[in-house]
Amino acid sequence: MSAPDQVARARKGVLRHPARRYGASELGVPLECFGPEEGPVDLLVMASMHGDECDSTVALSEALRLVPEGRLANPAILSVNPDGVLRGTRCNANGVDLNRNWPASNWSPEPVRYKDHGKTERDIVLGTGSSAGSEAETRHLLALVERLRPRAIVSLHTPLGCIDDPDDSLLGRWIAAETGLPLVPDVGYATPGSFGSWCAEQHIPIITWELPAEPLPAVIDSHVPVLFRLLTGSFAGELG
Ligand SMILES: [Zn+2]
Known part of the structure; x- marks a missing residue:
């Protein structure tokens, strides 16, 4: 059974919201955004800035496909980094x-080091x-963010299992409460040139939602209902 305000299960296999192209990747793959084209919008929700974190794309797509036509209140980007998703790479x-490529004042040409999954070295x-x-x-x-002028941004990553909200906002607290993930003020290491650094300098609140x-x-069961409410704007009442 589907919830009464959601697309019926039989129809949820297909993404019916029109995709709007906001550019092309380095390989020429369309960069797509679903939902309102013009700002200001309450929220922009995005996934897969890191191409090897594509569970975030699947979870956001599941939520988007459950939203009835005409009820998509906030824009969604299923993959910020489609080339990385296609190639299975973080980059x-x-x-x-x-x-690490954003024009924030702390951008650095120094290479970045990351670790793959498990208890490996960075x-x-x-x-x-x-x-x-x-x-x-x-x-x-x-350019899209400047056009949409979101009041806040939610960026989905994996696999740290936390809600990173440096502003300790009502929205961050609400997502943490709904998902059961801990609310943290940072991810524990410096991130020069990050999207979060740029957003902070633009005074755009950003919440990094690290799926577990x-x-x-299991991720779909516990996180898609919360994403659905973000996309439909049906969380605002919870924030007072
Ligand atoms: Zn990531």
Whole structure:
């Protein structure tokens, strides 16, 4: 059974909301956004800035496909980094970690090191771009954010299992309460040139929603209902 305000299960296999193209990736793949085209919007929800975190794309897609036509209140980007998703890499096609390529004052040309899953060392090297904002995916998303003028942004990642909200906002607290994930003020290490750093300088509140390292069906069960409420704007009453 489906909830009465959701698309019926038999119809949820297909994404029926029109996709709007906001640019193309470095490999020429369309960059797509679903929902309102013009701002201001309450919220922008996005997934897969890191291409190897595509559980975030599947979870957001599940939520988007449950939203009835005409009820999509807030825009959604299923993959900020489609080339990375296609290739199964954290970086884009140029070897750049897009979450270190933003033109924030703390952008650094120093390579970034990350760890793959499990208890490994943080020793795998990626670039941050030839300059701040050098990558097509960054430039087009920046222009889209300026056009949509979201009052807040939610960016989905995996697998740290926390809600990172430096502003300790009502929305962050609400997502943490609904998902059961801990609310944290940072992820515990410096992130120069991150999307969060850029948003902070633009005075756009950003919540980084790190899905937990759980099997995808469990993630869908516990997180898609919350994402659905963000997309339909049916959470506002909870925030007073
Ligand atoms: Zn990530």
